[in-house]
Amino acid sequence: MTAYILRRLLQTAVVILLLSYFCYLLMTLMPGDPVDEMIMANPEITSADIDRLRALHGLDQPVWVRYWNWASSIASGDLGYSRTYRVPVTDILGPRLLNTFVLAGAALLVAVIVAIPLGVWAALRKNSTADYVINLFAFAGISVPSFWIAIVLILVFAVYIPIFPAGGTGSIAFDMTPWESFVDRLKYLVLPVLSLSFLSIGTYVRYTRAAMLESMGNDYIRTARAKGLGWPRIYLMHGFRNALIPLITVTALSFSTLFSGAIITETVFAYQGVGQLVFESIQSNDFNVAMVAFMISVSMVLLMNLIADLLYGVADPRISYA
Amino acid sequence: MSESAAVPKVHQQAQYEAQSMASILLEQFLEHRMAVIGFSVIAIFLAIALLAPVISAVSGLDPDRQNVFNRYQPPGSHLDLSTHERELRVQTFLRQSDRSELVRFLADRELLEFAVDDEDLLYELVTQHASIHLAGMLLELQSEAPDSARSDLHALRNLVAEFRSFHLLGTDELGRDVLIRLVYGTRVSVTVGLLVAFVSGLIGLLVGSLAGYYGGRTDAILMRFTDALLSLPILVVLIVVSAIDLGKVFGGTPLAFIVESRHESVIKMILILCLFSWMQAARLVRGSILSIKEQEFVLAARVLGAKDRTIIGAHIIPNVIAPLLVAVTLGIGNAILFEAALSFLGLGIQPPTPSWGNMLNNAQEMVQHAPTLAILPGLLILFTVISFNYIGDGLRDAIDPKSIRR
Numbered sequence: 035m036t037a038y039i040l041r042r043l044l045q046t047a048v049v050i051l052l053l054s055y056f057c058y059l060l061m062t063l064m065p066g067d068p069v070d071e072m073i074m075a076n077p078e079i080t081s082a083d084i085d086r087l088r089a090l091h092g093l094d095q096p097v098w099v100r101y102w103n104w105a106s107s108i109a110s111g112d113l114g115y116s117r118t119y120r121v122p123v124t125d126i127l128g129p130r131l132l133n134t135f136v137l138a139g140a141a142l143l144v145a146v147i148v149a150i151p152l153g154v155w156a157a158l159r160k161n162s163t164a165d166y167v168i169n170l171f172a173f174a175g176i177s178v179p180s181f182w183i184a185i186v187l188i189l190v191f192a193v194y195i196p197i198f199p200a201g202g203t204g205s206i207a208f209d210m211t212p213w214e215s216f217v218d219r220l221k222y223l224v225l226p227v228l229s230l231s232f233l234s235i236g237t238y239v240r241y242t243r244a245a246m247l248e249s250m251g252n253d254y255i256r257t258a259r260a261k262g263l264g265w266p267r268i269y270l271m272h273g274f275r276n277a278l279i280p281l282i283t284v285t286a287l288s289f290s291t292l293f294s295g296a297i298i299t300e301t302v303f304a305y306q307g308v309g310q311l312v313f314e315s316i317q318s319n320d321f322n323v324a325m326v327a328f329m330i331s332v333s334m335v336l337l338m339n340l341i342a343d344l345l346y347g348v349a350d351p352r353i354s355y356a
Numbered sequence: 357m358s359e360s361a362a363v364p365k366v367h368q369q370a371q372y373e374a375q376s377m378a379s380i381l382l383e384q385f386l387e388h389r390m391a392v393i394g395f396s397v398i399a400i401f402l403a404i405a406l407l408a409p410v411i412s413a414v415s416g417l418d419p420d421r422q423n424v425f426n427r428y429q430p431p432g433s434h435l436d437l438s439t440h441e442r443e444l445r446v447q448t449f450l451r452q453s454d455r456s457e458l459v460r461f462l463a464d465r466e467l468l469e470f471a472v473d474d475e476d477l478l479y480e481l482v483t484q485h486a487s488i489h490l491a492g493m494l495l496e497l498q499s500e501a502p503d504s505a506r507s508d509l510h511a512l513r514n515l516v517a518e519f520r521s522f523h524l525l526g527t528d529e530l531g532r533d534v535l536i537r538l539v540y541g542t543r544v545s546v547t548v549g550l551l552v553a554f555v556s557g558l559i560g561l562l563v564g565s566l567a568g569y570y571g572g573r574t575d576a577i578l579m580r581f582t583d584a585l586l587s588l589p590i591l592v593v594l595i596v597v598s599a600i601d602l603g604k605v606f607g608g609t610p611l612a613f614i615v616e617s618r619h620e621s622v623i624k625m626i627l628i629l630c631l632f633s634w635m636q637a638a639r640l641v642r643g644s645i646l647s648i649k650e651q652e653f654v655l656a657a658r659v660l661g662a663k664d665r666t667i668i669g670a671h672i673i674p675n676v677i678a679p680l681l682v683a684v685t686l687g688i689g690n691a692i693l694f695e696a697a698l699s700f701l702g703l704g705i706q707p708p709t710p711s712w713g714n715m716l717n718n719a720q721e722m723v724q725h726a727p728t729l730a731i732l733p734g735l736l737i738l739f740t741v742i743s744f745n746y747i748g749d750g751l752r753d754a755i756d757p758k759s760i761r762r
Contacts, residue, residue: 049584063600170390173749177742179693179713181700182734185720189731193724294589298697302720312592313701316599328596335589 042343046336054329058101061321069093104325114322118315123326126311131330133203134307137299138292140227145234146285152235153242154274157250168239175236180295184229184302191225198225201304222305230299234288241284245277252276279346286342290335384754391750394743401740405543412536416518419540420708423531428726431526431534434488437519442482449515450478458508461501467493482516491516528729529718537710538732544622544711545692546740552629552691557684559630560637561676565668567638568645579642586635594694597628598703621706625698629691637683644676678755685748689741696737712737 069087073079088094092103107114113123156168192200198221199205205218249255250273258268297309304310308331315323386392404411412418426435437445449455459474462481472480481490494513501509525534567578602624603615614623648654649672657667698704699713707714712733719730 045580049587052584053588057596060596060600063604065601065604173390173742173745174738177689177693177738177745179696179700179734179737179741181697182716182730182737185716185723185730185734189723189727290587290589294591297589297591297595298701301701309592313595316596317702324596328592331589331592336587339587 039340039344042340046333046340049336050329050333053332054105054325055101057325057328058104059097061325062097062100064316064319064321066319067093067321108326113326116315116320116323118318118320118323123323126323127308127326127330130306130308130311130327131334133305134293134296134300134309134331137223137226137230137305137307138289138296140223141230141234141292141296142285142289144227145231145238148231149235149238150242150281153239154246154269154277156239157243157246158269160247165243168243172236172239172243175232175234175239177236178232180229180233181298181302183232184225184299187225187229188302198222200225201302203304203306226299226303226305229302230292230295233295234292237288237291238281238284242277242281245280246273249273249277283342283346286345287339289338289342293331293335293338381754385750388746388750388753390746391753394746394750397739397743398747401542401546401743404539405546408539408543411539415536416521417523417533417536419532419536419710421532423527426527426531427529428722428729429523429527429531430726431524431728433523433526435521435523435527436486437521439483442519443479445515445519446478446482449512453508455508457502457505458512461505461509462497465497478512482519488520491520525732526726526728528715528726529722534715534729534732537715538712538736541710541712541715541733542736544705544709545695545713545737548622548626548629548695548705548711549688549692549740549744551626552633552695553684553687555626555630556634556687556691557637557680559634560639560683561641561673561680563634564638564641565645565672565676568642569649569664569668569672575642578638582635582638585632586639590632591694591697594628594632594698595701595703597631598624598698619709621704622709625695625704629694633687633691633694637680637687640679640683641676644679645672648672648675682748682752682755685744685751689744689748692737692741692744 069084069091072087073084085094092100095103104114113127115121116123116126119126152168152171156165159165188200191198202222203219204215204222207215207218210218250269255268255272258272263272293309296307297313299305300307300310301313308327311327312324312331315321315327423435423438425438426433429435436442455478456474459477463474463477467481467485485493491513494509494516498506498509498513521533523533523535525538528534528537563578563582567575567582602620606612606615614620617623654667654671657671662670695704695711696713696716699711700716702714702717705711705714715733716730719726719733723730
């Protein structure tokens with residue numbers, strides 16, 4: 035087990051390292067560099083100044099040298115300075131990361147609470163109208179563009195029936211009690227969470243239904259029926275418990291999808307998360323922030339995948355990590 | 357009695373043996389009602405995509421024609437051309453042939469409240485009167501017109517009728533017709549979806565068969581790479597990658613023509629999406645090959661001295677195609693969704709080329725004022741993707757040996 039975890043951690047580290055170089059390379063391929071911006075801001079700049087600035091920022095060096103300098107400063111704990119926000123990257127990143135975790139976590143919770151009962155119901159009433167409707171709903175869930183569902187939610191719940199704010203992370207006010215500010219945060223979370231959970235609901239419903247159908251076809255269900263057990267016991271203790279194993283993996287693995295989908299949701303709702311930070315910093319050529327935010331989100335997802343794999347072993351004792 | 361019962365039995369037997377694999381699959385597919393509906397929807401969308409220029413020509417609508425005085429018009433609006441545009445058309449009309457008879461006839465009618473020179477008459481007419489009025493007036497005059505002016509009058513009426521355009525779905529932020537932009541958007545979005553799914557299916561087939569067939573170190577390297585790509589938050593990666601400047605990548609290489617082409621953003625989108633969507637197919641192909649290559653017919657082929665190339669091409673690939681087809685079909689929907697998401701963020705297909713995603717880009721800000729602009733492209737994406745997903749589901753049921761009922 036320990037050996038397995040160590041090996042996986044090592045693999046993850048290698049992937050992150052390779053990816054960081056790849057990403058650094060991509061950043062150099064984006065239109066504009068820091069010096070271009072300074073040239074645009076100052077029409078009186080001379081070409082000697084430009085050369086001097088390029089040398090100062092190390093832009094005259096080959097990519098791998100620049101990458102090495104960047105990586106060693108990261109390793110020594112210096113994440114760089116944001117050109118847009120004029121503060122060290124570390125100052126922006128912490129709260130952003132927390133916000134994204136709150137958003138993704140809440141969406142995961144909502145998706146599980148809604149999807150599992152629907153999936154179980156559809157499986158128990160196979161080929162009924164209910165099954166048909168739930169199936170259609172699940173297909174719509176996996177097929178709908180997440181940004182569109184976000185716009186529709188804004189239209190309905192912020193424009194036509196204005197009960198939720200159309201975007202943002204929280205109200206700007208200084209005289210709120212902790213309870214009030216908690217409720218305020220919740221209000222701002224409702225629409226983003228709904229739109230983000232929508233696509234996971236579709237996936238979970240389909241997996242739940244399939245797993246439940248498979249589990250209900252087993253011999254032990256027939257035995258349970260023959261013993262004269264009541265339906266809650268048959269469905270929940272025998273059927274659902276065995277359907278749970280594949281569900282745990284799917285749910286844990288889908289954290290990656292949620293993290294990835296959050297970038298769209300955060301952008302539409304102007305929610306201050308890491309995803310929006312990646313997008314905004316790329317738009318505004320803020321390379322330091324873009325690199326770090328990107329690396330952090332990727333590392334988070336890779337770690338989540340590792341945890342999901344380990345959870346799988348906990349849920350199903352037949353799997354060993356020898 | 358017993359004889360008559362035996363006849364249909366024999367008949368049935370004969371029919372069963374004559375049924376080919378393809379017809380069994382077709383039958384199975386047709387049983388999946390939603391898949392058939394999905395297939396019909398896609399057929400309609402494909403027809404629209406192919407016929408886009410025809411639709412444009414017949415309706416007289418142009419996806420790029422702007423009309424800044426009529427932005428954000430609601431669905432079902434009748435709009436008049438701008439004064440400048442009308443004058444230009446009258447100028448062309450006057451230059452086509454000698455219209456002096458018509459002008460003299462119209463001048464006698466005193467249609468304007470003030471007197472103008474004969475040469476200015478038509479210009480004043482079309483700019484002073486709303487085109488719908490003018491068309492009515494000209495119709496009334498038709499019977500009074502002398503023979504020499506009659507055909508010209510008819511031509512003028514047709515010209516005036518064209519001044520008025522009908523916008524079934526309204527106009528967008530630059531006064532362009534939404535309907536025709538959606539039609540052209542279908543073209544772009546469906547093309548990107550189909551091409552990306554097809555090419556990434558091919559890449560997946562190549563990588564998966566190499567890994568599955570050779571095993572060992574090849575397998576380990578290729579699959580580690582595939583797994584690493586699969587584990588990434590794909591949308592975040594796509595956003596970073598689509599921000600790159602193709603000019604810096606292809607500049608000075610033989611591929612530089614892509615950067616200069618009018619469709620640069622479309623080609624770029626297809627390339628990028630292909631790079632990051634072949635992994636599922638590769639895993640699937642590898643999995644099927646691992647199980648197929650242990651089977652006897654592969655051993656038989658090898659004993660007979662078949663080369664690797666022959667075994668992969670003639671024995672393994674045909675057995676892998678069916679599950680791959682399902683994955684490719686499901687991949688079309690995903691590619692369309694990713695394209696739409698990136699275009700929505702302004703990183704994908706660049707205006708003025710319309711795609712469903714970039715039509716939503718501007719719509720978000722005006723959602724209160726013009727909700728149809730935001731709702732329609734999204735609905736089309738939803739219908740298309742859900743249809744492809746149902747087709748994939750139907751195909752999977754059809755090729756699944758467990759679900760074949762005889």
